Amino acid sequence: MSNSELIEYAAASPEVRAVYDDIMATRGTDWVNNFWKALANDSKNLARIWGNIKQVMAHGALDPLTKELIYVAVSVTNGCRYCIASHGAAASAKGMTSAQFGELLAVIGLANETNRLAVAHDVPVDDRFL
Amino acid sequence: MSNSELIEYAAASPEVRAVYDDIMATRGTDWVNNFWKALANDSKNLARIWGNIKQVMAHGALDPLTKELIYVAVSVTNGCRYCIASHGAAASAKGMTSAQFGELLAVIGLANETNRLAVAHDVPVDDRFL
Amino acid sequence: MSNSELIEYAAASPEVRAVYDDIMATRGTDWVNNFWKALANDSKNLARIWGNIKQVMAHGALDPLTKELIYVAVSVTNGCRYCIASHGAAASAKGMTSAQFGELLAVIGLANETNRLAVAHDVPVDDRFL
Amino acid sequence: MSNSELIEYAAASPEVRAVYDDIMATRGTDWVNNFWKALANDSKNLARIWGNIKQVMAHGALDPLTKELIYVAVSVTNGCRYCIASHGAAASAKGMTSAQFGELLAVIGLANETNRLAVAHDVPVDDRFL
Amino acid sequence: MSNSELIEYAAASPEVRAVYDDIMATRGTDWVNNFWKALANDSKNLARIWGNIKQVMAHGALDPLTKELIYVAVSVTNGCRYCIASHGAAASAKGMTSAQFGELLAVIGLANETNRLAVAHDVPVDDRFL
Amino acid sequence: MSNSELIEYAAASPEVRAVYDDIMATRGTDWVNNFWKALANDSKNLARIWGNIKQVMAHGALDPLTKELIYVAVSVTNGCRYCIASHGAAASAKGMTSAQFGELLAVIGLANETNRLAVAHDVPVDDRFL
Numbered sequence: 115m116s117n118s119e120l121i122e123y124a125a126a127s128p129e130v131r132a133v134y135d136d137i138m139a140t141r142g143t144d145w146v147n148n149f150w151k152a153l154a155n156d157s158k159n160l161a162r163i164w165g166n167i168k169q170v171m172a173h174g175a176l177d178p179l180t181k182e183l184i185y186v187a188v189s190v191t192n193g194c195r196y197c198i199a200s201h202g203a204a205a206s207a208k209g210m211t212s213a214q215f216g217e218l219l220a221v222i223g224l225a226n227e228t229n230r231l232a233v234a235h236d237v238p239v240d241d242r243f244l
Numbered sequence: 245m246s247n248s249e250l251i252e253y254a255a256a257s258p259e260v261r262a263v264y265d266d267i268m269a270t271r272g273t274d275w276v277n278n279f280w281k282a283l284a285n286d287s288k289n290l291a292r293i294w295g296n297i298k299q300v301m302a303h304g305a306l307d308p309l310t311k312e313l314i315y316v317a318v319s320v321t322n323g324c325r326y327c328i329a330s331h332g333a334a335a336s337a338k339g340m341t342s343a344q345f346g347e348l349l350a351v352i353g354l355a356n357e358t359n360r361l362a363v364a365h366d367v368p369v370d371d372r373f374l
Numbered sequence: 375m376s377n378s379e380l381i382e383y384a385a386a387s388p389e390v391r392a393v394y395d396d397i398m399a400t401r402g403t404d405w406v407n408n409f410w411k412a413l414a415n416d417s418k419n420l421a422r423i424w425g426n427i428k429q430v431m432a433h434g435a436l437d438p439l440t441k442e443l444i445y446v447a448v449s450v451t452n453g454c455r456y457c458i459a460s461h462g463a464a465a466s467a468k469g470m471t472s473a474q475f476g477e478l479l480a481v482i483g484l485a486n487e488t489n490r491l492a493v494a495h496d497v498p499v500d501d502r503f504l
Numbered sequence: 505m506s507n508s509e510l511i512e513y514a515a516a517s518p519e520v521r522a523v524y525d526d527i528m529a530t531r532g533t534d535w536v537n538n539f540w541k542a543l544a545n546d547s548k549n550l551a552r553i554w555g556n557i558k559q560v561m562a563h564g565a566l567d568p569l570t571k572e573l574i575y576v577a578v579s580v581t582n583g584c585r586y587c588i589a590s591h592g593a594a595a596s597a598k599g600m601t602s603a604q605f606g607e608l609l610a611v612i613g614l615a616n617e618t619n620r621l622a623v624a625h626d627v628p629v630d631d632r633f634l
Numbered sequence: 635m636s637n638s639e640l641i642e643y644a645a646a647s648p649e650v651r652a653v654y655d656d657i658m659a660t661r662g663t664d665w666v667n668n669f670w671k672a673l674a675n676d677s678k679n680l681a682r683i684w685g686n687i688k689q690v691m692a693h694g695a696l697d698p699l700t701k702e703l704i705y706v707a708v709s710v711t712n713g714c715r716y717c718i719a720s721h722g723a724a725a726s727a728k729g730m731t732s733a734q735f736g737e738l739l740a741v742i743g744l745a746n747e748t749n750r751l752a753v754a755h756d757v758p759v760d761d762r763f764l
Numbered sequence: 765m766s767n768s769e770l771i772e773y774a775a776a777s778p779e780v781r782a783v784y785d786d787i788m789a790t791r792g793t794d795w796v797n798n799f800w801k802a803l804a805n806d807s808k809n810l811a812r813i814w815g816n817i818k819q820v821m822a823h824g825a826l827d828p829l830t831k832e833l834i835y836v837a838v839s840v841t842n843g844c845r846y847c848i849a850s851h852g853a854a855a856s857a858k859g860m861t862s863a864q865f866g867e868l869l870a871v872i873g874l875a876n877e878t879n880r881l882a883v884a885h886d887v888p889v890d891d892r893f894l
Binding site: 316320321323325328329349352353354356357358359360361363364365366 | 706710711713715718719739742743744746747748749750751753754755756
Binding site: 118120145147148149152153155163166167170171174175176180181183184185187188189191192194195196197199200201202203211213214216217218220221222224225226227228229230231232233234235236237238239240242243244 | 248250275277278279282283285293296297300301304305306310311313314315317318319321322324325326327329330331332333341343344346347348350351352354355356357358359360361362363364365366367368369370372373374
């Protein structure tokens with residue numbers, strides 16, 4: 115659809131540029147990835163989503179790499195090709211090794227399997243888990 | 245369905261008991277949770293699934309707590325109530341703090357949101373991510 | 375919500391009763407299950423959905439039991455507790471054995487696992503499959 | 505991501521070649537499809553997943569074609585393009601007719617529809633199904 | 635798979651042409667989109683699905699634009715690229731503005747987020763909602 | 765898990781009370797629903813999510829009722845029982861009639877069906893939709 119064109123910095127409004135500048139400053143990079151250029155078709159939502167990402171993905175009780183692994187786990191489960199590529203790359207940039215990636219996928223795959231087995235059997239939650 | 249009844253140790257076949265024993269020995273516990281008691285209706289699959297879990301969830305390039313966080317991320321995304329309860333409890337037992345749990349949910353929620361935005365805009369994968 | 379109350383035969387309109395009668399006649403039973411009583415809040419949709427089910431689930435190139443197994447596979451994957459119970463019961467009524475149920479679940483679980491692995495690796499479709 | 509490159513037989517380690525050999529011997533073919541070449545980036549998981557597939561998809565209480573139909577049903581529901589292509593091809597190779605494929609899709613589609621209607625109405629499970 | 639080729643009008647059977655004619659007449663267009671050409675591999679299902687669409691998407695208690703917005707919401711949540719494109723185009727043709735599209739996506743994204751938070755916390759339904 | 769207990773107003777911290785007060789003021793009600801009481805276990809995320817909801821669900825290019833219908837469509841597709849109940853109730857409070865609810869469900873169900881058919885056939889997007 116026409117409003118999903120990618121908005122480049124040169125063509126962006128001041129509001130959009132302000133978000134792009136903050137993305138680059140926060141990440142220490144000189145470019146923004148396509149996800150933000152697509153969101154920029156709606157500058158209010160661009161600013162809102164970026165504000166959420168900035169707050170949620172910051173270092174906190176969980177380190178940034180662990181957060182990326184969780185992001186990949188959700189993205190694979192939902193089948194979002196773009197998100198797997200972008201957060202997989204982010205995880206690699208934050209130090210994910212090839213062995214860790216292999217184990218990440220193994221856990222994701224197995225969780226998707228056992229989730230269905232638990233549902234299929236309608237397993238009652240153990241008292242100790244309540 | 246009748247074959248989803250929970251098979252208790254006392255009523256279990258030798259093959260099922262052998263798996264239960266290995267679960268308890270591996271975990272250092274004296275009980276098995278309902279998921280396994282439901283799977284025990286099919287002893288071959290019980291042994292197969294347990295073999296997978298034992299291999300995949302062992303300490304490796306990723307530590308056991310991180311693996312549980314990933315498990316919870318998948319389970320929440322799939323909406324598996326039992327799995328959220330059991331792997332949430334496992335994460336707590338392995339040291340997950342309340343602050344970490346809050347951040348885990350924040351990442352899961354946001355990833356589910358941005359996954360849909362990326363798909364809705366049909367965002368092309370950046371060359372740098374390929 | 376109020377329009378999800380279950381409409382019993384005695385309280386049903388003539389249009390709804392006509393569908394209930396056809397369900398019972400087609401199945402050779404003297405009762406209708408709760409799914410239809412909930413749909414009956416909107417008699418036009420009740421008739422439409424029943425018309426679809428009657429056509430699609432009839433004996434054809436696939437036998438009725440195989441169709442029920444497929445129905446269960448979809449229902450487990452979507453996590454629909456009601457649908458797993460009702461189509462699992464239908465499969466049993468059509469001859470599904472306990473061993474077949476075990477294998478059905480094993481395939482469902484494994485497919486859910488490998489689906490994610492294929493997506494995670496963004497595996498290109500082999501030429502021979504096109 | 506780099507660890508999703510496809511590992512060809514000539515470039516594979518002995519552990520990977522052993523799995524490829526077993527895949528070809530089990531299937532009576534002289535090639536392996538891309539899914540396994542992607543998994544081969546992690547030889548331990550390659551061997552584990554193949555071991556599961558070999559056990560679960562073997563002839564048993566359900567015949568191999570029925571198992572492929574179930575696999576396709578899960579794959580369509582999850583939206584896994586690769587898996588639909590590969591297991592659709594496997595089903596064809598095992599004798600699925602065009603008419604059967606049409607009915608398979610009809611059941612899958614309708615189950616996805618009624619799953620949502622059952623959830624939307626929060627239909628209570630009938631006593632007879634418990 | 636071979637039965638997913640697109641059936642053009644010139645190559646279509648009389649039964650398929652009748653559906654194509656009805657689609658064009660109902661929509662006031664001189665072409666049919668690829669979805670129908672793919673379904674046409676199974677003329678019985680083509681007619682059934684078109685009959686459902688024609689009934690459900692007609693003007694009723696909800697106007698046609700609102701119905702398209704709902705269609706897009708489901709399609710984005712399921713990750714169906716074709717359906718997002720086709721129903722997005724249909725919504726635009728029925729008057730959806732760029733601002734409305736932006737808000738539509740914002741609601742879809744946020745609902746996907748809060749759905750997971752509600753499930754993760756296993757929030758009990760408030761009495762007032764029952 | 766213990767951090768999913770419901771935090772009542774009387775037991776809430778000043779930060780949580782401030783959000784509760786804003787929820788009630790914005791909605792013109794004297795109570796808050798359980799979703800917020802569960803989120804209140806993590807006051808930072810409570811404030812963040814409420815900020816998003818307040819901005820996204822406000823009257824804009826789409827009216828509040830249409831937004832609730834979209835919310836229900838996503839919630840049904842994801843199978844979130846709590847969200848269906850709460851946003852269904854919100855839609856009713858904003859004027860949704862029983863006939864509109866019936867049509868909403870019909871569109872949701874059918875979209876879930878045709879999404880899978882489009883994916884199963886791997887339908888190429890029509891040039892006119894690009």
